[in-house]
Amino acid sequence: MASRTIENYLKQLWLQQQESRGKYVPMGKLAALVGVTAGTATTMVKAIADSGLAKYAPRAGVRLTRAGEQLALHVLRRHRLLELFLVEILGIDWSDAHGEAEELEHVISETVLARIDLLLGHPSVDPHGDPIPSSAGTVEAPVLCSLAELQAGSRTAIVRIVDQSSEFLRFAQTSGLVPKAAVVIEHNNPQAGAISARPDGKPPVILSMAAAAKFLVRPCPTAGKQRRKRS
Amino acid sequence: MASRTIENYLKQLWLQQQESRGKYVPMGKLAALVGVTAGTATTMVKAIADSGLAKYAPRAGVRLTRAGEQLALHVLRRHRLLELFLVEILGIDWSDAHGEAEELEHVISETVLARIDLLLGHPSVDPHGDPIPSSAGTVEAPVLCSLAELQAGSRTAIVRIVDQSSEFLRFAQTSGLVPKAAVVIEHNNPQAGAISARPDGKPPVILSMAAAAKFLVRPCPTAGKQRRKRS
C-alpha cells in the first residue's frame, strides 16, 4: 500500500486539518511537521495528489481527499492503539510512547493490531486522551473546554492533553494532571494570567493561561458560552 | 546504525553460517535467502564488507566478521523475543509469528525490547525452540539429535523444530509435535524409511525420516556419542 513515508505525510495532514478546520495546509507547515524541506514536501505532495489521496493547489496548499482521510485514520488508529499498548501492557513511559509508536505504526499488521485492540478491551482513547479512530475509519471529536476556562471553585476531570512533547508530558505526570484525574480550580483571576489547579490528593499546581489551555476537561461548567466549532 | 536491509542480510548470513559450519556463504545462497537477485546480493555484500561487517571473497562467498556476527545476533535476539512475545502475550498463531517478527525486529527499540524480555521472564528459547541470544550477543547451541535417530520404544521430549515454514508448523501443531511435548517412538525401522511417534495424549504420527529429522529432541538416549560443546 502506501509507503511509511506517505503514511507519515497523510497522518500529519489529517492532524493539521483538524487544527485548521479543513483548510488547505500550506507546504511550509507540512514540511515542518514531517521534518523535511519545503521543496521535498512539494514533490511528495504532488505524488500523493497524483495517486488520488490529496488535492494539491499550487501556492495554496494541500488537502486530503476522502480516500486520503481514510488512510490517515487507519494510521492514526494504529498509532494511538500502539501508544496505549506500550503504556498499559509494556509499562513504557508515557512521554516515550509517542516516539515508539511513530515507528511501529508502519509495520504492525492488521492481525497483530486486532489482538492488541482485544487485549486492551477495544479502548476509545489513547494515553493522552486522544480518541482512537474505529477500524471503520471514523473518529468522534467531542468539543471540550480547557482548564483555563474554569472558574475558581469548579471541580472537573482532565480528559485530554494537547501538548504532547516529552517535556510537557513529564511535567503533567509529576503534577498529577493526567487524563481521568479529578481537579479543583483554586484560583482563576483573569487579571493574574495564571490559575491554580489542585489534582485530587496532590498539591496545587500553578499554571499560566497558556499552559492551562493545554489541558482539556469535562464536564465544562462554564455553560453559557459553549464554544462550538463550525460544522 | 545498520539499515533494515543490511540487518536482514546479516541475520541470514549468520543463520546460514550456522548451517554450513562457518564456511563462506555463496552469493546465490544468500540472494535466495534474502529474496533478491544474485547481482543485488553481490552489490550489497561489497557494501557490507566495506563497512567492516563481513569479509567478501569474490567468487568464493561472504563471511561475517566478529562485528557482523554481533550485529546479526542482536537482530536475531529481537526476532526471537518478538516471536515469543507475539505468541505468548498477543496470542498470535505460531505459524504467523515469524513473518510478523521479520518486520518488527527492525523497528523495536532497546527500551521496548527490555520490557518485552522482562514481561516474558528473560526466556531462553523462542516458540520454535530456537535459543534467544543474550543481550551481550552470545548464544548457546546445544547439540541435539532428532526424532529420526531414536529407537522404537524410546521416550523423549521435543526441543526444537528446524523447518519453520508456516505449513510445516501447522502440521507440527495439529500433530502435537511442539516444543516441550513428550513423545514415544512406536516404530523405527530404518528399512521402512519412516517412523511412528506418539505425543502424550495424542494419536501416533507417521513421519518420513526427512520429516522426523526436523524435530530435535532431548534427552537423546542414543547415548554413546554425546557430543559436547566447548565451554
Added chain:
DNA sequence: TAGAATATTTTGACTATTCAAAGTAATGAA
C-alpha cells in the same frame, strides 16, 4: 582438454526520497 553448463560479477537503468540552491509568485510596508 574443449566445450557446455553453472555461478558470479558488472553494467546500465530505474524508483523512492531527500537536500541545496536557484527561480518565481504572493504579500505587505512604505
Added chain:
DNA sequence: TTCATTACTTTGAATAGTCAAAATATTCTA
C-alpha cells in the same frame, strides 16, 4: 504602486536498493 520579504516551486544532484541482461569465471562432462 513599487520593492523587499517571505513562501513556494523547480531544478539538479545524491543515496539506498533493486532488477535485467551482458560479461566473466569456474566447474563438469565427455
